[in-house]
Amino acid sequence: MNTADLGLPVDVPSTALFTDQYELTMLRAALEAGTAERRSVFEVFTRRLPNGRRYGVVAGTGRVLDAVENFRFDAGVLEFLREREIADGKTLEWLADYRFSGDVWGYPEGEVYFPGSPIMRVEGTFAECVLLETVILSILNHDSAIAAAASRMSSAAGDRPLIEMGARRTHELAAVAASRAAYVGGFATTSDLAAGFRYGIPTVGTSAHAFTLLHDSERDAFQAQVNTLGRGTTLLVDTYDVAEAVRTAVEVAGTGLGAVRIDSGDLLLVAHRVRQQLDELGATDTKIIVTSDLDEYAIASLAAAPVDAYGVGTQLVTGSGHPTSSMVYKLVARAESAGPDAPLVPVAKKSSGGKTSVGGRKWAARRLDAYGVAEAEVIGTGPVPADLADRQLLVELVKSGEVVAREPLDAARDRHAAARAGLPMSATQLSRGEPVIPTEYAHGASGS
Secondary structure: OOHHHOOOOOOOOOOOOOOOHHHHHHHHHHHHHOOOOOEEEEEEEEOOOOOOOOOEEOOOHHHHHHHHHOOOOOHHHHHHHHHOOOOOHHHHHHHHOOOOOOEEEEOOOOOEEOOOOOOEEEEEEHHHHHOOHHHHHHHHHHHHHHHHHHHHHHHHHOOOOEEEOOHHHOOHHHHHHHHHHHHHOOOOEEOOHHHHHHHOOOEOOOOOHHHHHHOOOHHHHHHHHHHHHOOOOEEEOOOOOHHHHHHHHHHHHOOOOOEEEEOOOOHHHHHHHHHHHHHHOOOOOOEEEEOOOOOHHHHHHOOOOOOOEEEEOHHHHOHHHOOOOOEEEEEEEEEOOOOOOOOEEEOOOOOOOOOOOOOOOEEEEEEEOOOOOEEEEEEEEOOOOHHHHHHEOOEEEEEOOEEOOOOOHHHHHHHHHHHHHOOOHHHHOOOOOOOOOOEEEEOOOOOO
């Protein structure tokens, strides 16, 4: 069963109002001026990575495709726009028939990116492309931020699995998107059932401190959980005294106890003590799961600890200090007229304060060194050099309004693992530094 096709309350019938008002006022003015139908090219990129990050992660592409398909102005939405006088009669008539009919190209989901990378390119008339700005940025900025944090955490964790458990630390709908992005970035499971249902992500979860406190004794709580879920369950052992709880857990479940979870205290010290105690009790195969406000730095600090898995919440769903990717959506080329054969003219914003952009419809490729390791992100306009032709990064996502690149979420997850493995080893260092490879511009394009 493809659960993504079932739909859920986390979906919306229309994404048309997931936008800023100025998108519609620009449309209204362009329709009046006769420029709305000019062929245009918009690109999504970021001018810089969050401070200290070595690479970015593209996530949310699949959700963008859904949003573009569902961008429809139904009767209720049109009436709202009419009542607020946001759109006049001519604009409302145009919106009533809105269906995106252009093309979208982009870095495939899970790919890494760098400053200036044309992460997504949207082509069509100015009118149909400009309306998509806010919803595309909303999705990509959020999901890519979460995926980047997840990637750093999964790198720090090595072969130890990560559990996403941040639903209670963010908006209920954002939690589902965050779980999806975390899975792309390398997390193995989620506690969020909506994410499991919507995207097929494996789900896990056993009990909280409240379950232990409910019962007359810790032993009673453990016995009830084992009776219901079996000896392979995970018992939470830090409600009272950890050492006593571990002893009781093994007495109740036997040496076949699946795992114990530690949610407080000096995790490094407690994990060593618990491992020693479990081994002395004969529960040598019982795993240790740690939670409690972990981030990539805390995970890295536990690398030498006898820990088998990590549960991460707050720091993950807030991007570990960087909740947005600072992506922008800029017009980089437009036709000289509304004629179907009118040539495209490069356009770019020129301003102070580091907010300039690079004009022209761009390609991107990743140049490798003699060892097959990435050494530069090359961006240009015009013909692609022959030596980079097979290293191009953008793929076709939407053709003439039809989505052509849907894929299983596991494909994006696997792609990210491969893309990260193809970067220089310093990419996974947690110390602050510049992007792990430079961005180079070719064919007259120049960065700022």
